[in-house]
Amino acid sequence: MSLPPEKATELKQIIHDHLIKMDIHGKIRDVLAETVRGDGHHGQRSLSEEDFIHALQRRGIVDDVMKDLNFTNVDVSHTEADTVNKSATRFVDKNITQLKTTNISPLRRYLYLQVLGGKAFLEHLQEPEPLPGQVCSTFTLHLHFRNQRFRSKPVPCACEPDLQEGFLLEVHRDGPGDASKMADATTMLSICDPVHMVLIKTDTSGDTTLVSSYFLDWRTVLSSPNGKNGVSVELLGVGSECKVPAGVLNLKLELYPPLTETLSPDVITTQQSLERQKTAEKERLFLVYAKQWWQEFLEIRPSHQSKLVKIFAQDENGVNRPVCSYVRVLRAGRLLESPRQAARFVSLLAQERAPVVGGGVRQEQWCSMMAFLCRNKGDCEDHATLLCSLLLGFGLDAYVCVGTKAKNIPHTWVMTCGTDGSITFWESFTAHRYLHRPIDPDAPPMVPQPKPTHPYRTLGCVFNHKTFLANCQPSDAVELCVFDFTDGSRWKAMSEEAVRSVCAPGSTSSLPPTPPLCSPSLVPNEASNQLELEMRYLLAEHRKDLGLATVWDDHLSYLLSAALSAYELERCTGVSCGNEEFQDAVRRAVPDGHTFKGFPIHFLHRNARRAFATCLRSPFCEEIVCCRGDHVRLAVRVRVFAYPESACAVWIMFACKYRSVL
16 A cells, blocks of 8 residues: 655654654663673674564563554555545554544644643632542633634643643634645735633532633744744633732644744734734724714613613733624534534523622623533523524524613523514523513503513613624613614614724734634443433432332333433424324333332433532422332433533432332
């Protein structure tokens, strides 16, 4: 089998790196010295190459090399173009448990970012050294660069965490037809997209915390003579701690292939300075415009001062950004199939308010999309902006609504406008949809008025990625709102050009780039089986403590799958189906004179002990788990439904059947 020249070069490089890693030169020197000493006792016969190879084989050096370096599934395409763009050399390193894939094209430019460890994470100064096999809190580093996302292995939290990882980032050109061309130094200088680094802490219960969100300007490597540059970055905290250092990461940047001509450091500094000046000027002009627009809005009615009209919001780093910049047109590819499935996915991301030290007023913190997705939880603003972005990607006319719900609590939700004028509200926490039926305040008293089914009370403003509209109707009550955005007497709009100047992708260098969604990281069947085994064990142990035996009915357990599948389908589509078949199957499985009881419950996590403890707090579930009687048979079924970004819907159903005794 012949390899094209560029693939042969890549293969040689892999073998060369592996030989260096196992210190092959040192081993050869040792064998050579030993062989020479051994032959010194047998006359002056010269040492031949064949003798030396036999010596290497006797010592097992050749076997060690071939044993540690295994090539599998080498895919060599017939045409050179296919080889460059599609084929990948996969190799197995015995020190790494998973299959590594390198897909390096010699026609592309790459930035190799190495993380060489962390230091000064003082919050973990007193952290004890984890024992082998002990569950401990971990750090995970997430990266996003120009539509590419990466994640490090989790490492134990420590003052000096052992974050040793390498990420190969492709630096591609933006122009039409330029994606296949190698980017030169001038082209890369014009690429102002940073490497977004998000550090997540995961505690022993699986709960995640956002430690830091950092934007790395990688272009300093363009001035390095050898194409390599070492840098230490200070990570700052988030929210109320955004000015407090969280720790330091040591990085090494390397361009592959190296530049033939490097740039002067002054050129890079000048380019960065010009970008900052351009961004600052755009933001200044928008701020001047926003102040004038707000003044005009207040002059319409004095009561507008108290309306929830949110023009700016602080992100996790304490940076004030226009709210329109938090929304993007986001397409999920094959990961999500419909708007309702997108709403279901967003509802599976946990709800959490921004942490604050001490009591008092609620701390409001909007997160960049990357930080929200990596943490897998956030507040209503994060959920609403993500859902709005996904609905825009599905071609809907979607807006984020800022207002209040019951008890005058500030809230954010999503609204879509149909081509027939219909208005639908989407609750991002639950994926529930509500059709808006406005009340006519001028209608006669005897005319029946529709009762609102949604939980929303007032509405201050709506916005998306290019539009911002403030509600200037006499009443901001949602049930009285008329959603005719072309009517200037009801809605005061910001200039779309002004919004575009600071919120359009690439308009300013300070805007965080939009990350793509990641495919599910877990295998649903394996996760379901594992969690079901754990739930069976916990249930049996609980009954054992009560002095009760546990007899399982595997057939009944299997029948519960249909119900769990129907529940998830209903959450996704809003349509209930399959219950008739499930009920018929259960009737057939439960003999005459027996009673059947079932208890389904839904979770967003896969922690068996937490789930079982929650289930026992329900008297219905406890009645099943602690069932006493004649011929008691128990069943439990778990279904894990995987969604993008490690989100999952976990359905558990406990059931029992027993003979009724009067």
